[in-house]
Amino acid sequence: MDSLRTLWPYLKMHQRQYVIGMVLVIFANSINLLPFYFIRLVIDGLTGARDGNPGTPGITLGQAGWYALGIVAAAAAAGVLMLYMRRLIVVASRQTEYEIRRDIFAHLQGLDKPYYDRASTGDLMNRLTGDLSAVRETLGFGAWQIVNIVSGFLTSFAVMFSLSWQLTLIVLAVVPIIVGVLTYLARLINVRHRLAQEQSSKIAGKAQENFSGARVVKGYAIEDREISEYRAMNLELLRRNIALTKVDGPLRSFMSLLLGLAFALILLVGGRLILNSNGAFTVGMFVQFVGTLERLTFPMLMIGWITGVTQRGLASWLRLRELYDARAQVQDVPGRTDTSVRVLDGDLRFENVSMDYGSREVLRNIDLHVPAGTFLGITGPTGSGKTVLGQLITRSMDPSSGVVRMDGHDLHVIPLKALHDAVAVVPQEPFLFGDSIANNIAFGVEKQELPVVKTGVSVVGAPLPPNIPQMPDPERVRNAARLAGLLEDIEGFPEGFETLLGERGVTLSGGQRQRTAIARAIVREPAILILDDSLSAVDTETERKILDGLREVSAGRTVILIAHRVSTLRHADKIVVLEEGRVTEQGSHDELLELNGHYAELERLQRLASDLDEDDDAISDPEEAANRLAARREAIRDAQATQTQTRQEVLK
């Protein structure tokens, strides 16, 4: 019932279609009883002797003709009603499906990284396809079928009762059995159908994984294992499908068997009635009775079916509701969000920021000020929290405690749109789209404000969505590609900027992919540019070119560059070293070298080989150097542990 309540807003939008449609069903059902009435009249006329003489028929050919026409007319009338019913109700269910899909899509656009970290694409897709269809089926097919069944039964029974109460009693005794058996079967079918469906999506999932990971599969020559796993799943699917066929295949013939048995019974009893009643119960009435009963075949079959459909539909709607109910931590909140903030300069401040994932402390008490226009370098060991730090700036998630400020505003009050307009990111693992290079680079530029797709409104009478303006501004795209050191590569491609990329950009080299992502960020001319290990896949020469390019565009912009190579970082205004989620060193290249800490060690290590010529005993053994770095980390970890302990003691 709760599901109905939440579905109500969508139903209300198409209230008129549903209500009129259902009334039409009722009318059609009543009219549909007429043909057998006419048949009865004809048969009785033919057999019945109104004047007592069985030799003279009780009907003229003209009358028979009229009745025959009546049959056609009734069928035509019912047909027209059903036609309009379908165009009202089924269309309404399709429109509802559209509206739900549109609204969920919009909702998904508002969900944040923490949500997508947990979500699985396959699951979301399943809900938006399978579950949505189930809901639609309930609304469209389900809605009119329920009315159809109820009104069909009521009208048919009224007629049957008027024909013969004895036979009707028999039917009343038999129908529940039939319906019971069918409902049981339908439930079995539902269960087995679900099992088969599950296996089916499992096997599709297996194929999906295998095809996307083709490079790994081939690289490790595990094709045979994959094939045998696939075969095993395939066999299981066969088994489940056959189990389904066992209950599903004979459903119709089973129905016909049950009705046949009922007919035999009615023949037995009805026959005696005819023979005994002296004309009160006639063959014609018998035929009409049987015909009317037969009209219930489909509704009876549908009872079990429809319960399954509605159950599935309601369960599916609950799963869809979960999507609606998913709340982003990160979102604009009316009242808190300050809509007057539009343009940002890029002055950044971390105030005592900590970030936990479950029990894992990823960032701890970060205090950091990055004035607008600063070129900031960040380095630190694998897993030390550099990426997470960068993601806090774009507000991909909110810190567990502490405040991140931009231009003095808490990020919480800055409208997300303004924030995203001000910050451009080159993620550590960029996602490229299977589109042309030009479109990939121009991905984030929007020349004009586009209208929002309205949600929560009926599609009936809504205007078509406006055409989307063409995007790439070739000059800007080209310039960005040049700055990212990509232009030469692109010009080397036979199709230049129009080269289509494979899925996720697989047909580019690693460095080309990274530079496409850099161009995509630069082209937006952001106030803050974040490059997360974005030069790891390019050679030093290209790196130098890109850094020069960056300097060209970075005038007046804040640039945050995460990197492992000292050579990449050394020209930064300020370098921050993150270890175990804490800022352990900060300062310029020279300052840090003087500090003789992690950074200095790093610099020495990376210079190791170049110093082979000179005799630098201090670091001739890399293992020892690595040990020294590790020892530092141990020390930091110990210090943290003691601190946590002290804090806990204080709290006690």
Place this chain on the structure above:
Amino acid sequence: MTAPDDSYKKEFDAQLTRRVLRYVQPYLRLVIGGILLALLISLASPVFALIQRHAIDSFLTPLALQRAGNLDALYRGLTFTALLYAGLKVLQFGLQYAFALAIGYLGQNVLRDIRADVFSKLQRLQLAYFDQNPVGRLITRVTSDVDAINQFITNGLVSLIQSTFIIVVYVVIMLSVNWRLALISFTVLPVLYFSTNFFRTKLRDAFRDTRTQQATVNSKLNENITGMLTVQLFGRERRSALDFDHSNRALLTANENSVHWFSLFMPVVAVLGQVAVALILYFASRQILGVSVDADGALQTGVVAGAITVGTLFAFIQLSQQLFQPIQDLADVFNTLQAAMASSERIFGVLDTEEEIADKPDAKTLPNFEGQVDFEQVWFSYDQTVTAETPDSDSRWILRGIDLHIQPGESVALVGATGAGKTSVTALVSRFYDVQRGAVKVDGVNVRDLAQHDLRKHVGVVLQDVFLFAGTIESNLTLNNAEIPHERVVEACKYVGVHDYILSLDHGYQTEVRERGATLSTGQKQLLAFARALIQNPDILLVLDEATANVDTETELRIQQALVKVMYGRTSIIIAHRLSTIEHCDRIVVMRKGLVVEQGSHRELLEHGGYYARLHRLQYSQADAAD
């Protein structure tokens, strides 16, 4: 991405059909059994209407009583008929059940065989095929296309046979019972056939359109969900939403169109059914009433005994209605056929795709793998239209005459500008692609002459892009090979320094990997991929493609230390932009635009003062120069 397929319809093609039928062959017994059952069912079906006719005529009409005179005899007859009817119904059910099972077994088995064949084939296809075909499209091959063939067998062929049987039996029986009435009730059938055909074709087109639009909507959904965070970061929500709304609307329109035709189709069939009833009713009445025009032109009426009975009338109504289904099925067979033809064409398209990289019949294996690698004047392009004859100046060449000889046990580094072709070189060693000119040899044998499986088992590759499968950390490391002991997994993880991190996770090695490793840092993922390579290939030629690009220097040094032990006496090819990673290699090969431009030891190259020296200066010494 599920790119819509080009065709959904194809004319009947005898050769394709024969190939599909070849899949049916192993189940010939089921087929024969099914056909026999279909025949029996068609013979049994009209019996019921005839029994009803008999019951009405013999027991229920007022005349019956007059004729029999004895109520008891009538009762007995009635009971007997009812029992017979019930008994036959049970028999019919048995037949139909057996038939459904036979066809189900047949269809499902064929389905399984085709699916397995397509999947196995795809496993053998070259990587280039996967570069060119979006995953979504490949999945369609093993899902809906295979289903369409199943439809073809169970619905198309079977209903062709069954419907034909039924129609023949019914026509014969109806004609023999009363040929005039039979002919009259047949008049509706052609109309039914053609209108069904008309509507079904319209519906097919409409459904096809719906499916195409649905595929577009799904692929957009998929792309938007996987790339949602990117969309958000770049403020693309509105454009994406608008774009999606266009597709969503198109789908709605297509759906409405389907409903439009469907809502017309159903009533038309229903009305035709009632027209048949009305016709029978009228003309039967006419016969019963014995209407004839006599010499004076006046209508004569009067019941003509024996001409036709009420039972016959009733039976005809039943029979004509029962003829509707097979006629409709028959009208639909061609649509099913066409759809199946299109699907089987696509499936056989996959099955017929040339395995450009296939084992030769006498493919060799390398039992005593040494690890020598030779590139001899290798010219290579990803573009398959490029051949050995393509001029040297063509811009599509990726590798342009690579000569490279790596001795067993040697460690060789590849450096060079991005896009120079380093990854491509390593892909050729594993023979992911075949070269257009020249030859790649391993242990002196052209890789084309080796069994791929054997070759790749000797080569451990850590790819530039980490791919993690859905599953646990451990299953990603062992790649579901149950024979790998846990100890080896742990050992490898210790080597690459990710063991402690894994243990710190809630479920250790059994932690579920989120989609594409969302909760791991990039460096951690790289370490896992590295460990995977160590675990998979105990004795190897190791290829590391930027395997530590995102890993910090300390960890990298540790890995190098570990590698010295692991790799003792093994050949390795290492790609890195970070020169510190490769300086200790025996030989450094510098690539530029698909060519080897310099090679030698670190020191030799520095002395040579070429490209490498410049890179090196940029990375290390330039600071000193600048400061």
